[in-house]
Amino acid sequence: MQLTNRSKKIDKREMTLAERLYIPAVTKGLAITISHFFRKKPTIQYPEQKRYLGPIFRGQHILKRDEQGRERCTACGLCAVACPAEAISMVSAERKKGEEHLYREEKYAAVYEVNQLRCIFCGLCEEACPKEAIYLQHDKFLPAFTERDEVIWGKDKLVENMDNRYLREGWK
C-alpha cells in the first residue's frame, strides 16, 4: 500500500560493473562533503561569540545614571505597580545635603530589588518609568544562577557602571 507519492520504489535489478566499483558514488559523496567546507557557517561559538538580538530585545535590567553620574531613579514606585509579576520592590530615602552628586532628585531608592525568578521580562517597568531610569538591556542576557541567594538582584548589580555605560540605538 502506498500512502504518499514521496516514497521511492526500490530498484532491485542487478548492479552494473560501474556501480559495483563504487568509485563514482564515493566521489559524488565526497564532493558534497567538501562543498560544505566553503559555505557560510550557520553556527556561532557561543558564549565567546554572541548574536545580535535586535534593538528591542529585553534582557538584563539596568538602573541608568545621568550624564553626571547621578542615579536617575527616584523610587516613585510606578515600575513596581506596573509589574504584572510583582518582581520589583523598593525602599525610598531622602537625599541629604552633600549627596547631590549621587542622586538626581530629592528622593532616591535606598533599596531597589528585582526578583529575577519572578521577572518575566515583559518590559512594562521600562514603559512605566517617568525618569528613564530602568531599562532592559537589548544586548545582554541575564546570567544563569544556581543558588537561591543569587536570585534577588539589588542595586549593586543593577546600577549602571559609568565606565561601561549602556547605550541603545537612537540614543545620543
Add this chain to the structure above:
Amino acid sequence: MKVTIDNITLDVEPGTSILQAARQIGPEVAPPAMCYYEPLKGTGGKCRACLVKVTAGSEKDPRPMPKLVPSCITQVQEGMVVENTISQQVLDARKGVVEFLLINHPLDCPICDQAGECHLQDFSYEHGSVQTRYEEDRRTFEKEDFGPYIQLHMTRCILCYRCVYVADQLTPERVHGVMNRGDHSEISTYIAKAVDNEFSGNMIDVCPVGALTDKTYRFKNRVWFTKPVEAHRDCPKCSGKVTLWYRGDEVIRVTGRKNQWGEVLEFICNDCRFEKKKTSDWVIEGPSAVKRASVISANKYGANLTKPSFPLKQAALEYKKLDEGRDTSQLGIQPVPQERFEKLLPPAE
C-alpha cells in the same frame, strides 16, 4: 427649588450652591473642586476649577448669565438651568484653568507623597492637556518646616487657602498665612515659627496637592502600596475616627476619614495623627472602601478586576450553542446547562 443640571432636574433646599446640588446627583455631574471644602466655612471661589455655564438664571429672569460662574459660591435659584459637562465652553475654560494652576507647579509627582490621592493630579488628568505651553522659569521656593510634623513645599501650592481656613476655624490662633501678593504670594509662618497646636495636622488632610505633607510619613511609601483600614480609639480631644494606612503590619500613616469628594468627615487631633502608630492603639473596624478607578486599588487582583467591554461583546457575538443532539453517553460528561453561559455573557448587540 427646582434646578436643572446637565438635563437632570432635582429639588434642592433654598440656599444650596450649584456645586452641592450637582453633588447630590452624583460624581458624573459634579464639577471638580480644588479650593472649596464643605466642612470649612468660607472656602471656595478661588481656584475656578468648578466653573459652570448658567443658560437660564431663574424662572423669573430666564436670561443666561453673561459669564461662566463658579458653582461652589453661586446659589441656585428657582428654575435655574446649568450646563456642566455638556457645555464645550465649560470644558475649554477648565482646560485653561488647569494650565494656569500648573504654570508654577513643579510636576514632581514621582517624588511627591501626595501622588495617587492628589486632587490636582486627578483634575489635570481629566481636564488638562498633555503638553505644556509654558516656557519660562517656574517660581521656586525653599522647603520650609512647620514644626516637627508638617513640611511645606511651597512650589507645589496652588493657593487654595484651605489650610488657612483650617487654622482659623479649628485652632485657637493662627500663626501661618499667605504672604506677599500675586506671583510672589506664599504660605508661610512669617519668621519660620513652628505651627504647634492640637489640630494643626488637619492642614495636611485638607491640602489638595502635596504642598503640606506629613513629616512622619515622608517618603515612607507610595500611596498605592499601602492598605487603608478604618479604625477608632477613645481620644479626649477629637472623635478618634481615622483611617490607618498599613504597609504590611506596620501603620505608616494616620489620616482623617474622607468622603467621596475627598473631604474630611471629622477632623482629628495631632495625637491621633502623629503619635499613635501602633495597631494596639486602635480598634480596627475594617478595610476602607476604595474606588475601583483609584490607583490605591491597583495590583489587587480578583474582585475589582474590570473586564473590558470589547472582548465580552466579541464573546457574545461568537458564542455558539453546543450541539446537544450528539451522542455524549460514551464521554462520561454531563452537558453544561445553557443558563450558566447566558449569565456570564452580555447580550449581543
